[in-house]
Amino acid sequence: MWRRVFALVAKELVGLWKDPKTRFVILVPPLVQVVLFAYAATYDVTNVPIGIWNDDGGAQSAELVRRFAGSPAFHIVASFQAPAEARDAVNAKQVAAVLHVPQDFSADVLAGRMAQVQVLLDARRSNSALMAQAYAASIVGTYVQDLHPGQRPPLVMLTRDWFNPTLESTWFILPGLVCILSMIMALLISSLSLARERELGTFEQLLVTPLRPAEILIGKALPGIIVGMIDANLVIAAALLWFRLPFRGDALLLEAMLVLYTLAGVGIGLVLSAFARTQQQAMLGVFVFASPMIVLSGYAAPVENMPPLAELISRIDPIRYMLVIARGLFLQDIPLDVVLSQAWPMALIAAGTLAAAGFAVRRALS
Amino acid sequence: MMSTLMRMRGLIRKEIKHVLRDPSAILIAFLLPVVLLVTNGFGISLDAREMKLAVVIMAPEETARGMLQALDASPYLAVQRALSAREAGQALTEGRVRGALIVRDDYSQRLSRVAAWPAQAQLLANATDPNTARLMEGYVAGALQVWLTGQGAEKRQPPVAGIDLQYRDWFNPELRSADFIVPGIIAMVMTMAGTLLTASSVSREWEHGTMESMLASPARMSELILARLICNFALGIGSMIMSVLIATVVFDVPYRGGIMALSAAVSLFLLFALGLGLFISTLARNQFIAGQLSFLTTMMPAMMLSGMLFDIAAMPHWLQFVTYFVPARYLVSILQTLFLAGDVWPVILPNLAGLVAAAIVTLTATLLVTRRRLD
Numbered sequence: 001m002w003r004r005v006f007a008l009v010a011k012e013l014v015g016l017w018k019d020p021k022t023r024f025v026i027l028v029p030p031l032v033q034v035v036l037f038a039y040a041a042t043y044d045v046t047n048v049p050i051g052i053w054n055d056d057g058g059a060q061s062a063e064l065v066r067r068f069a070g071s072p073a074f075h076i077v078a079s080f081q082a083p084a085e086a087r088d089a090v091n092a093k094q095v096a097a098v099l100h101v102p103q104d105f106s107a108d109v110l111a112g113r114m115a116q117v118q119v120l121l122d123a124r125r126s127n128s129a130l131m132a133q134a135y136a137a138s139i140v141g142t143y144v145q146d147l148h149p150g151q152r153p154p155l156v157m158l159t160r161d162w163f164n165p166t167l168e169s170t171w172f173i174l175p176g177l178v179c180i181l182s183m184i185m186a187l188l189i190s191s192l193s194l195a196r197e198r199e200l201g202t203f204e205q206l207l208v209t210p211l212r213p214a215e216i217l218i219g220k221a222l223p224g225i226i227v228g229m230i231d232a233n234l235v236i237a238a239a240l241l242w243f244r245l246p247f248r249g250d251a252l253l254l255e256a257m258l259v260l261y262t263l264a265g266v267g268i269g270l271v272l273s274a275f276a277r278t279q280q281q282a283m284l285g286v287f288v289f290a291s292p293m294i295v296l297s298g299y300a301a302p303v304e305n306m307p308p309l310a311e312l313i314s315r316i317d318p319i320r321y322m323l324v325i326a327r328g329l330f331l332q333d334i335p336l337d338v339v340l341s342q343a344w345p346m347a348l349i350a351a352g353t354l355a356a357a358g359f360a361v362r363r364a365l366s
Numbered sequence: 367m368m369s370t371l372m373r374m375r376g377l378i379r380k381e382i383k384h385v386l387r388d389p390s391a392i393l394i395a396f397l398l399p400v401v402l403l404v405t406n407g408f409g410i411s412l413d414a415r416e417m418k419l420a421v422v423i424m425a426p427e428e429t430a431r432g433m434l435q436a437l438d439a440s441p442y443l444a445v446q447r448a449l450s451a452r453e454a455g456q457a458l459t460e461g462r463v464r465g466a467l468i469v470r471d472d473y474s475q476r477l478s479r480v481a482a483w484p485a486q487a488q489l490l491a492n493a494t495d496p497n498t499a500r501l502m503e504g505y506v507a508g509a510l511q512v513w514l515t516g517q518g519a520e521k522r523q524p525p526v527a528g529i530d531l532q533y534r535d536w537f538n539p540e541l542r543s544a545d546f547i548v549p550g551i552i553a554m555v556m557t558m559a560g561t562l563l564t565a566s567s568v569s570r571e572w573e574h575g576t577m578e579s580m581l582a583s584p585a586r587m588s589e590l591i592l593a594r595l596i597c598n599f600a601l602g603i604g605s606m607i608m609s610v611l612i613a614t615v616v617f618d619v620p621y622r623g624g625i626m627a628l629s630a631a632v633s634l635f636l637l638f639a640l641g642l643g644l645f646i647s648t649l650a651r652n653q654f655i656a657g658q659l660s661f662l663t664t665m666m667p668a669m670m671l672s673g674m675l676f677d678i679a680a681m682p683h684w685l686q687f688v689t690y691f692v693p694a695r696y697l698v699s700i701l702q703t704l705f706l707a708g709d710v711w712p713v714i715l716p717n718l719a720g721l722v723a724a725a726i727v728t729l730t731a732t733l734l735v736t737r738r739r740l741d
Binding site: 016019021022025026029032033036037039040041042046047048049091092093096128130131134137154155156157158159160161162163164165167168169171172184185188189192196200278279280281283284286287288290291292294295296300301302304306307309310313314324327328331332334335338 | 388390393394397398401402405406408409410416417418458459460461473477480483484485486487488489490491492493494495496497498499500501503504506507510514554558562565567570573650652653654655656657658659660661662665666667669670671675676677679680681682685688699703707710712713
């Protein structure tokens with residue numbers, strides 16, 4: 001049996017490898033994507049273009065503006081005299097925020113009254129708006145403290161950021177890219193495999209060979225797993241060598257989990273493949289499934305933020321589980337029982353999808 | 367001229383038959399947008415809420431009640447008690463909570479005497495997700511501030527003179543992330559649908575060997591391409607109309623722009639995307655490569671480099687330069703403005719120019735590549 005399976009796997013791999021364009025497509029795009037997306041995926045806000053609308057001529061407001069100018073979070077690109085000017089600049093996306101200091105600001109500060117300041121934000125970019133809000137609050141907060149040097153605040157909160165003390169976005173995104181790029185590869189290879197044979201009419205030839213359905217399935221599954229693992233490890237290498245991510249967990253455990261994970265992906269791909277008549281349909285299936293899988297996995301936004309129904313659907317998404325494992329093993333050496341609690345849903349998904357694909361192949365036989 | 371028209375009619379009829387025979391194209395144009403919009407629209411929510419926070423209070427119970435109430439009152443935090451810092455730390459490591467607030471036993475004594483200020487609290491955050499960690503830190507600090515201000519008022523302490531900082535969020539006063547993400551998703555949908563509609567069509571003809579027979583017919587290559595473009599363009603427009611309807615009806619995103627700007631932007635973008643699909647499928651020898659290239663050039667860049675999720679202004683400069691080659695960027699910018707702000711021509715016109723350039727580049731490239739493949 002294994003000789004036959006081996007022959008089929010070899011045939012599939014040779015088919016992928018002999019074509020230089022396919023070879024290129026397996027190796028280069030993942031690396032390009034890693035570099036582009038790791039740098040792109042930053043929620044850190046620096047150099048937010050800001051406009052100043054200062055109705056107050058006093059020294060205190062000048063000091064506040066100076067502090068905004070000195071902060072790396074903001075970059076002053078314009079100043080306004082009238083509300084219409086500020087509105088036009090925000091509309092035209094010339095500035096993402098406007099600091100408005102009303103007329104009596106300096107007088108209020110000097111008199112010890114509560115002074116008013118407004119920050120107008122362009123909420124078309126809501127994440128940047130949230131972050132700019134936080135930075136503005138911290139600048140104003142420090143300014144208030146410096147106004148009353150003798151006065152100590154009643155309570156200070158010391159913050160420790162565990163596992164990622166400098167809050168690097170790349171540390172968060174790269175383990176996610178390991179999962180996503182290998183999943184896309186596993187899905188594409190496995191989903192096109194059966195569909196291709198069917199479209200070209202070679203599926204019948206495959207069925208009349210001595211290969212049993214289970215063997216056909218294994219033979220079609222292994223290339224997807226192998227190529228998925230190659231891509232996952234390319235991204236891991238880039239993360240460790242180029243982006244200098246820490247790796248605090250057990251590398252072998254991560255590899256084992258990746259095998260299980262790509263197996264689940266291949267299972268989904270084979271089911272899509274079994275139902276598709278043409279490669280275009282299979283590819284469409286991959287697109288229709290992959291995008292929600294990525295989105296609902298918690299890759300870009302935490303699973304807890306989702307509405308209950310979306311959260312429920314995300315439970316049949318292998319990426320969701322692998323993300324927890326990959327992030328956990330890269331950054332914090334999560335305990336084995338946490339890893340296993342994420343592993344068994346992936347095993348279930350793999351078993352379920354492979355069984356369904358096997359059923360579809362067997363039905364084609366009879 | 368006459369024969370060209372006749373050939374075009376025949377070719378278009380052939381394309382329509384293709385569409386009707388294989389439901390893929392209809393599925394791409396109408397099912398894909400629904401699936402993508404609904405899952406993405408509900409799935410990507412940057413509005414954090416109910417972040418789990420373990421609170422350890424090593425002080426007598428009654429002194430902490432007010433603080434706990436204030437934390438509980440925050441819609442963004444779900445507070446649970448933990449008995450020791452060790453226990454909280456473990457919950458943090460295992461991912462059961464996002465953060466742990468540890469309040470030392472002397473805090474209420476220190477808090478009650480101005481001379482002993484400041485009392486201390488420690489917030490541990492699981493920063494594997496730095497964005498959420500940062501938001502949580504802000505919410506905890508905010509809740510504590512509310513509580514302290516209330517306490518100061520209760521004890522008739524003189525109010526601390528300070529600055530009242532107010533925020534006004536224009537265009538999206540509640541900062542609903544759906545309002546800003548859904549237009550971005552439409553751009554992603556249009557990229558994928560447009561490209562996919564044509565991506566596998568030509569590579570399929572090569573793979574099946576029907577391309578040779580098409581080439582042997584009197585139809586010219588440009589006519590073949592044009593017929594395919596016209597047919598898929600109609601599908602793409604239908605797909606766009608449906609996306610906008612879903613956005614406004616299901617997600618309740620306001621639409622403040624005009625029809626003119628929207629049609630212009632979408633038409634240009636479709637020309638680009640359909641052209642890209644044709645280019646990929648002409649270049650790729652088989653459908654696996656066509657599929658992988660479509661993924662590489664559409665979905666991921668449209669998600670990561672278009673400004674839909676991540677602010678382009680926050681990216682490194684070289685990468686900001688790269689985004690100019692991602693046409694989804696122009697469409698995202700136009701759509702966000704049309705949906706949330708209205709017809710703001712200073713934003714729309716430069717982006718339309720970008721789309722014109724993108725469409726010209728992909729269509730010319732397709733023509734050139736096809737001509738070369740003929741030799």
